[in-house]
Amino acid sequence: MTAGLTLDTVTVRARGRTLLEGVSLRVAPGDFVAIVGPNGAGKTTLLRVALGLLRPDSGQVRVDGRDVSGLAPRERAALLAWLPQRLEAAEPITALEQVVAARYRFPESRRASEAAALRALAEVGAQDFASRPVTELSGGERQRVAVAGLLAQETPLVLLDEPANFLDPAQQLELYTRVGQLWRAGRGLLCVTHDVNVLTHARAPGTRAPRVVGLAEGRVVFDLDYDAPDLGEHLGALFGVRMHSTSVDGHRVFVGLPRGGGAP
Numbered sequence: 001m002t003a004g005l006t007l008d009t010v011t012v013r014a015r016g017r018t019l020l021e022g023v024s025l026r027v028a029p030g031d032f033v034a035i036v037g038p039n040g041a042g043k044t045t046l047l048r049v050a051l052g053l054l055r056p057d058s059g060q061v062r063v064d065g066r067d068v069s070g071l072a073p074r075e076r077a078a079l080l081a082w083l084p085q086r087l088e089a090a091e092p093i094t095a096l097e098q099v100v101a102a103r104y105r106f107p108e109s110r111r112a113s114e115a116a117a118l119r120a121l122a123e124v125g126a127q128d129f130a131s132r133p134v135t136e137l138s139g140g141e142r143q144r145v146a147v148a149g150l151l152a153q154e155t156p157l158v159l160l161d162e163p164a165n166f167l168d169p170a171q172q173l174e175l176y177t178r179v180g181q182l183w184r185a186g187r188g189l190l191c192v193t194h195d196v197n198v199l200t201h202a203r204a205p206g207t208r209a210p211r212v213v214g215l216a217e218g219r220v221v222f223d224l225d226y227d228a229p230d231l232g233e234h235l236g237a238l239f240g241v242r243m244h245s246t247s248v249d250g251h252r253v254f255v256g257l258p259r260g261g262g263a264p
Contacts (some may be wrong), residue, residue: 002063003254004028005050005080005157006186010059020056022219029156029188034199036192037215039117039238043192044085046189046215047161050190051082052081063157070193079107081155083146085162090135095126095145102149119146120152124178145224147178160191164198176201183210196235199226199253214238226252 012020020042027033035043048054049061052068052264061068063079071079081102099117106113121127126144134142143163150158160179164172180202183189193199199210209226214234222234232254236243241256 003156004031005190007046007050007060008060008062010056010061011069012042012049012054012255013057018218020049022059023218023220025220027157027188028189030186032183032191032202032210034191034193034210034212035215036194036196036212036235041214041215042218043215044161045218047159047190047192050159051080052076074105077153077155079155079157081150081158083151083158083160083163084151085165088136092135094131094135095121095129095134096131098145099135099149099203102153108223117148120148121153124148139166140168140174142186143167143171143175147175150182155187157188157190160189162192162194164193165169172198173201180204188250196226197253200253217252
């Protein structure tokens with residue numbers, strides 16, 4: 001049995017369009033793989049296929065060697081946790097209740113679920129939100145509770161779709177720092193993002209680099225470590241800009257510049 005998530009030559013078509021074509025990718029526990037690409041590249045489709053929410057027209061998606069579409073809901077919840085772009089809070093349940101819900105796969109008492117949920121909330125500094133309705137929390141507070149849910153679910157693999165999309169810079173830094181804690185705890189992460197620079201917040205000094213996978217028109221066009229010398233060149237080609245790599249406080253960051261201008 002192969003541990004982790006594997007996409008093997010996956011193709012997805014819809015309404016006469018090819019959304020993914022021949023995509024192969026592997027995420028093992030302990031990996032951090034960031035998916036980047038322009039709008040319409042197929043990033044969210046890739047995550048939906050990985051979660052078993054969308055069947056590919058060809059190719060296979062396996063989790064721990066098993067076809068993801070054949071997993072029962074509780075089996076899938078034991079292997080894959082999911083954080084979407086935006087968390088809608090339609091019902092005024094408390095933060096504690098939301099995190100308890102992430103424990104539904106465990107055959108345990110309500111008391112045990114609440115104890116685990118409280119530990120997860122405390123781990124992300126959200127214990128003071130436990131009794132507050134999630135409808136009354138700010139975007140940053142709600143995302144912190146969502147990360148507590150990922151911790152409480154205790155899966156080896158975590159999938160994230162632009163989790164910092166609606167957060168301010170301080171909240172983005174905090175969120176990716178929390179995501180980095182999941183990674184250093186041994187979880188495998190597959191994360192869609194438009195901004196590769198946020199990956200610096202997830203990485204602790206001296207640790208190995210995340211992988212960056214470029215997706216364009218449904219195809220994988222590169223798969224490189226964040227430290228790869230030519231990553232900026234590939235990112236620039238992917239987004240149609242000149243990408244300048246620099247260092248800020250010891251962190252590698254990329255700055256997009258218009259094509260045709262002078263060097264910075």
